[in-house]
Amino acid sequence: MCHQTVSLVARHLEANGIPTLCLGSALDILEAGRPPRAMFVDYPLGHTAGKPFDEADQDGIVLAALRGLETFTRPGQLETLPNRWDDDGAWQRAAASSEGGDTRQARDETPQFQFPADRDAALASGALET
Amino acid sequence: MPVRYMQAITERYQRLGYQPYRWLVADSAPPWQPLAKPLRETRLGLLSSSGAYALGQVAYHYRDDCSIREIPSATPDAELRFSHITENYLVDARRDPGCMMPLRALRKLASAGVIGSLADKVLSCMGGVYSQRRVRDEVAPAVLDAMRRQAVDAALLIAM
Numbered sequence: 001m002c003h004q005t006v007s008l009v010a011r012h013l014e015a016n017g018i019p020t021l022c023l024g025s026a027l028d029i030l031e032a033g034r035p036p037r038a039m040f041v042d043y044p045l046g047h048t049a050g051k052p053f054d055e056a057d058q059d060g061i062v063l064a065a066l067r068g069l070e071t072f073t074r075p076g077q078l079e080t081l082p083n084r085w086d087d088d089g090a091w092q093r094a095a096a097s098s099e100g101g102d103t104r105q106a107r108d109e110t111p112q113f114q115f116p117a118d119r120d121a122a123l124a125s126g127a128l129e130t
Numbered sequence: 131m132p133v134r135y136m137q138a139i140t141e142r143y144q145r146l147g148y149q150p151y152r153w154l155v156a157d158s159a160p161p162w163q164p165l166a167k168p169l170r171e172t173r174l175g176l177l178s179s180s181g182a183y184a185l186g187q188v189a190y191h192y193r194d195d196c197s198i199r200e201i202p203s204a205t206p207d208a209e210l211r212f213s214h215i216t217e218n219y220l221v222d223a224r225r226d227p228g229c230m231m232p233l234r235a236l237r238k239l240a241s242a243g244v245i246g247s248l249a250d251k252v253l254s255c256m257g258g259v260y261s262q263r264r265v266r267d268e269v270a271p272a273v274l275d276a277m278r279r280q281a282v283d284a285a286l287l288i289a290m
Contacts, residue, residue, distance in 0.1 A: 002257030046219030098141035
């Protein structure tokens with residue numbers, strides 16, 4: 001869903017004069033959404049900008065994506081980064097399975113703070129009204 | 131082999147007895163705007179669809195939240211938070227925001243002169259919005275307005 005949202009936003013920005021590059025890790029959704037420029041990294045969802053606590057990996061992915069802004073020449077161009085999550089592909093098999101239940105949270109209409117203290121901070125800043 | 135998410139999700143929902151979801155399939159060629167100046171002179175904007183917010187801001191809700199957050203690009207990782215309807219994908223980003231909100235990496239590229247500058251405020255949205263109409267009518271214009279206020283030359287969009 002996120003890749004779809006980002007593709008729609010990218011097309012809107014680009015049509016209004018702002019060059020965009022979408023960095024994503026769901027290849028089929030990027031292909032369907034056809035953003036102007038897309039860089040695919042074959043990592044599990046939630047790691048689009050790199051592996052946790054691996055600054056070299058994160059720096060390399062972000063830089064490679066930005067280079068695409070300069071080097072891509074075709075509308076809809078989509079390239080794949082060489083980065084690999086691991087060598088056995090077990091995560092791909094698990095992610096491609098249609099087994100299991102619905103992993104989404106309930107569609108709650110109240111702010112879903114990561115920590116209870118975040119609510120206090122939002123109240124203190126005035127961003128959230130009681 | 132890359133995961134075919136649309137097929138896997140469609141099959142899962144079918145098995146669970148849900149109505150099929152109509153995925154976006156773009157029916158026109160994408161628009162194109164060339165980069166106006168070299169990357170080293172480019173002021174860069176960022177949008178992460180991970181539901182990121184800074185400590186002191188309001189978290190996203192999980193029912194097609196179409197709002198966006200403007201997050202100071204100097205925000206330390208320790209003050210970045212995430213709220214997204216697929217919380218199961220946030221486990222690592224909540225430990226290391228660099229997985230989805232690479233402010234540290236982008237600040238480094240700016241100070242090294244690889245990009246001209248990073249916008250003072252970067253953006254987030256909660257990408258798990260089911261209504262494509264609401265993304266077009268609400269999220270996309272809000273992002274465009276915010277990018278224009280930040281006077282960016284180009285934008286990096288990071289999808290979760």
